[in-house]
Structures are given as structure tokens and as C-alpha cells.
Amino acid sequence: MLDARTIHEPRYCNPRCDAVSARFLVSASSTYVEYACGAETPERADPGGARESASRIHASPRRLANFATRVHELSGLASIVHAFLLAGCGTLASPGAGDENLPSAGLGPFRALDADEVDLEPFVSASRGAWGGSHAALLEDGTFALYRGEIEDGIVSIVRETSTDGITFADPAVVLVPEAAWEGDAVSDPCVTTDGARWLLYYAGAEGIGLAESVDGIEWTRASEGPVLRADAEWEGSRVGAPSVVPDEDGGFVLYYEAGGGIGVATSRDGLDWTRIGAGPVVAPGFAGAWDDRAVFDPAARVHRSPTGRRTVQLFYVGVAAAATGEEPDYGIGAASSFDGREVSRNAGNPVLERSRAIVGLGPPVDLGPADLLTFTEERSTAGTFGIGGAIWPAEWGHSPTP
Numbered sequence: 001m002l003d004a005r006t007i008h009e010p011r012y013c014n015p016r017c018d019a020v021s022a023r024f025l026v027s028a029s030s031t032y033v034e035y036a037c038g039a040e041t042p043e044r045a046d047p048g049g050a051r052e053s054a055s056r057i058h059a060s061p062r063r064l065a066n067f068a069t070r071v072h073e074l075s076g077l078a079s080i081v082h083a084f085l086l087a088g089c090g091t092l093a094s095p096g097a098g099d100e101n102l103p104s105a106g107l108g109p110f111r112a113l114d115a116d117e118v119d120l121e122p123f124v125s126a127s128r129g130a131w132g133g134s135h136a137a138l139l140e141d142g143t144f145a146l147y148r149g150e151i152e153d154g155i156v157s158i159v160r161e162t163s164t165d166g167i168t169f170a171d172p173a174v175v176l177v178p179e180a181a182w183e184g185d186a187v188s189d190p191c192v193t194t195d196g197a198r199w200l201l202y203y204a205g206a207e208g209i210g211l212a213e214s215v216d217g218i219e220w221t222r223a224s225e226g227p228v229l230r231a232d233a234e235w236e237g238s239r240v241g242a243p244s245v246v247p248d249e250d251g252g253f254v255l256y257y258e259a260g261g262g263i264g265v266a267t268s269r270d271g272l273d274w275t276r277i278g279a280g281p282v283v284a285p286g287f288a289g290a291w292d293d294r295a296v297f298d299p300a301a302r303v304h305r306s307p308t309g310r311r312t313v314q315l316f317y318v319g320v321a322a323a324a325t326g327e328e329p330d331y332g333i334g335a336a337s338s339f340d341g342r343e344v345s346r347n348a349g350n351p352v353l354e355r356s357r358a359i360v361g362l363g364p365p366v367d368l369g370p371a372d373l374l375t376f377t378e379e380r381s382t383a384g385t386f387g388i389g390g391a392i393w394p395a396e397w398g399h400s401p402t403p
Contacts, residue, residue, distance in 0.1 A: 107314060107335040107337065107347045107349065107352060108333075108335060108347070108349065108352025108353065108374075108393050108395075109349060109352045109353065109393070109395055110333070110352050110353045110372075110374050110391035110392060110393045110395060111353075111391055111392050111393070111395035111396075111397075112353065112355075112389060112390070112391045113167070113389070113390045113391065113392065117167065117390075118167060118168065118390065119168075120387070123380070123387035123388060123389050123390070124146075124163075124166075124167050124168060124169055124373075124375065124388055124389065124390040125146060125148065125161060125169040125170075125387060125388040133148070133149045133156075133188045133189045133204075133360065133361045133377060134188075134189040134190070134191075134242055134298055134300070134361035134362055134363065134377065135147060135148035135149070135189075135190065135361055135363050135375065135377065135388055136148075136190040136191045136192040136201075136363060137166075137192075137363055137366055137375065138192050138199075138217070139166075139366070139367075140217060142164075143162055143163070143164060144162065144163040144164070144165070144166040144169070144366070145160055145161070145162055145163075145192075145217060146160070146161040146162070146163065146169045146388070147159070147160050147175070147190040147192055147201070148161070148172075148190070148377075148388060149186070149187075149188040149189070149190075150172060150174070151186075154185060155177070155178065155185055155186070156178070156185065156186030156187065156188050157174050157175075157176060157177040157178070157187060158174070158175055158176040158177075158187055158188065158190050158201075158203060159172040159173060159174050159175065160172065160173050160175045160217070160218065161173075165368075166366055166368050166373055167368075167373065167390060169388075173218075175218060175219075175220055176190075176201065176203065176212060176220050178205070179222075180205070180210075180222070180225065180226070182205055182206060182207040182208065182210075182226055182227055183205035183206060183207075183210065184205060184206030184207070185206075186204075186205070186206070187203050187204070187205055187210070188203065188204050189203060189204040189241055189242050189243065189361070190202070190203045191203070191243045191244050191245050192217070193245045193246065193247065193253070195247075195253075195271065198213050198214060198215055199213065199214045199215070199216075199217050200212075200213055200223075200245070200271055201213070201214065201220055202228075202243035202244075202245050202255070203243070204241035204242060204243065205227065206239075207226075207227055207230060207239070208226075208227025208228070208229050208230040208231065208239070208240055208241075209227055209228055209229040209240055209241065209243045209255075209257060210222065210224070210226075210227055210228065211223040211224060211228045211271065211272065223271075223272065224272060228271075228272050228273075228274060229243075229255070229257065229266065229274050231259060233259075233264070233276060233279070233280075235259070235260050235262070235264075235279075235280050235281065236259035236260045236264065237259060237260040239259065240257050240258070240259040240264070241257065241258055241259070242257055242258040242297065242298050242299060243255060243256070243257050244256045244257070244299045244300050244301045244315075244364070245271070245301075246301045246302060246303050246313060246341065247303060248267060248341060249311065249340070249341075251269075252267060252268055252269040252270070252271075253267065253268045253269075253271050254266075254267055254301070254313065254341040254342070255267070255268065255274060256282070256299035256301050256315060257299065258297040258298060258299060259281075260281070261284075261285065261295045261296070261297070262280070262281025262282075262283060262284040262285070262296060263281050263282055263283040263284075263296055263297070263299045263315075263317055264276060264280075264281050264282060265277045265278070265282040265341070265342060267341075267342070277342045278342075282342070282343075282344055283296050283299070283315070283317060283336060283344065283346075284296065285319075286319070288322075290321070291319055291321050291330070291332050291334075291350065291351050291354075292319025292320065292321065292332065292334055292350075292351070293321055293322055294319075294320045294321055294322045294329060295319070295320050296317050296318065296319045296320075296334070297317065297318050298317055298318040298359075298360075298361060298362040299315055299316070299317050299362075300315070300316045300317065300362040300363050300364040301313055301314065301315045301316070301341075301364055302314050302364040302365060304337075311339070312337050312338065312339055313337065313338045313339075313340075313341040313344075314335060314336075314337050314364070314365075315335065315336045315337065315338065315344055316333055316334070316335050316352075316362060316364050316365070316374065317333070317334050317335075317336070317362065318331065318332070318333055318334075318359045318362050318376075319331070319332050319333070319334050319350075319351065320332075328356075328358075330354065330356075331354070331355050331356075331357070331358055331359040331378075332350070332351030332352075332353060332354045332355065332359075333351055333352055333353040333354075333355075333359065333362065333374070333376060334346065334347065334350040334351050334352065335347040335349075335350060335352050352374075352393075353374065353376070353391050355376070355378060357378045357379045358378060358379050359376050359377065359378050360377050360378065360379070360386065361376065361377025361378075361386075361388070362375070362376050362377070363375040363376070363388075365393065370397065371392050371393060371394065371397040372392070372393045373390050373391070373392060374390070374391045374392075374393065375388050375389065375390055375391075376388070376389050376390075376391070377389070
């Protein structure tokens, strides 16, 4: 019997820059990008950036052209979001009937794992080749499987790690490598779900979101020759990514994705043909002064049921706040919920987790039994390396790795 629990993750990933490393730094008055090319020190691009740091650019003309296109999109984000606010859309879609009674159980706050719980706090996976992106996890017959990106020789592939406790993952094995032209040099940001008969792996490529399928979670076959979702809406800019898919109540699927500095939503009956909901993002950056007023990205959704059996969709996402000139921005993880998966309401207690380092990937909580494990990708203390960190809810849960 399939028992899938999606941990996903992503964000703006390096395929848009042909695997060139780019890091966008955000300040209150301006944003700029630092480039650090090469596979040795890959960095994920944060969703911001309006001018380049020329002294750090070491890229080919084609890569620089791709970068210039991305900068143009991001510089227009503020005006796009402002237009939605003036139109009365606010930062969220209009709440549906009964949204004021959405349950908040499972929405945090979360506590990062410490040295008593993991060897290298707060990381549950810290391979030196780990790609700075989102990830996906599921529970298979009592064993946890973690899907994440891994970079080698400038090529990003998706690997699978396993764990018996959901906290310590090891033994990565490659399960998907870039092959199609539209994927570029990277397949990343995996999201794993199921339709009851097979596993479905959604992932990000250079030109959109792809889909592969499997009966065992190890051997994967692409379900389509091209992306199942491209950046076609005006607000999305030139790329969509960071897919997070959950089952819909009617037997179909709901897809959350990042694009243009916001989070969009689409639905599908078969997981291949998607219809967007609304004319803009379902979650956009917060108002000035909010913890997420600069950008929101990396959606990570799960289906949650209350003790009475009420079904809700819980949507976690990364937010970044504007920072003063010369200062690093603050990152956090927020949560929102919905009865139908289409119209969401932000959690009043956001952010549910705050971090001082850049968060560059996310996965929805995994049920460990007495506690939920929220996973996130962040920079390690060693420059250019990333790890997948863990955080626990309830925050007061004991300090034992094994529930």
C-alpha cells in the first residue's frame, strides 16, 4: 500500500543560468547579484536582484543574456505586486466561505533541531555535493526516502537517500539526470506524490516543470517529452519552478509553483494538463515592513486532517524581508491553509521558523508520529555548500531522534 507524504521543495534554480552559480543579495534600497561560477561552489539564486556586481561576473555571453532576462523580470516584480494590491487582490486570493474557521494544528511554530538530536545541527542531510534547492520526502513501508538535488561536474541530478527515523539520511543514489533539451544542465527541486497506483515525481528544468513516474520510487520514466507547465502567464516572467503537488478532493491534483517572485496555483485531472487558478499569484510578498515583504518562494504543500476528519491543505513557503543597505536579509518560513487548495489564508503566527542564514529550499512537514519534521535547505558554514536542516513541531517535543 502506498503511503506517500510529500516533502518537497524550490525556488529560482540555476538552470535559468545554465548551472552558473548566482546569489541575489537584497537590501532596502537596491538588490544586486554576486556570481561565482563553477561546480565547486554552487549557490542558489534568491528571488531578487536588479543590478549585477560586475566584478563577480565570469560567465559566457549566453549565460549573461539569460541572467539579464532574469534581472529584468525581478526588477518589475514590485510593480506587478503593487498592481494586484490596487486591484483589491491583496497578498492572497479572496478567502472562501468558512476560511475564518481553518484549523491551525500543525502550522507551527517549529524549533530547529539541535546538537542533541543531529550530529551537525540542524542538518539531517549534509552531503558536500548537495544542491541548494528544494527536496521531497515520503514514507515507504516504514523507511523514509528523501529526494534532493546533487551537483557534479556542473550537472545537477536528483538523488534518493533513505532513513529509518526520518532525521538521519544517507547513501544517495542517482535516480534522474538531465536528458531533454528543455531541461538544460539540471533537473532539480523534486516533489513526490502518488495517484494510488504509481509514484509521480515533479521537478524543475530550465524551461518549466517536468513529470516522471515510477512504480518503486527508484526507476523513473518521463511522462512527457516536454514540460507539463511553462511560464505562460504574464505575471510569471520567463520561468516557473519549485513544484509542490497534493491530491485534490475530486481525485485530481493541485500544483503550487514559484514564478515572478510569487506563488501560483493550478489544477489537473491527470497530472499532465494543468489549468491555472486566477490571474496572479495565490501568495505574493507581504506589505511593507512584513517579515516577507521582499519575496515569497519555495511552496511546500501537504494535506492535513483535523482530529474530526476535516480536510485542509497546508502550504508552507519561504519569505525574505527587505534589509538595510549593506545588511543581509532575514529569512523565514511561513504557513497558510485552505479548505479547497485554491484560496488560502496566511497563518496569523507567521513566520513559523526564522533563520539567520539564507533558506534556499523547503519541504512540507513529515509525520514522525508524535511530532512533525519540517525540512529546509540552507547554506552551511562552509562557503558554497548546502545542507537540509530539520525543525520540529511541537517545538517543546523531546530531544530524542527516535519518536
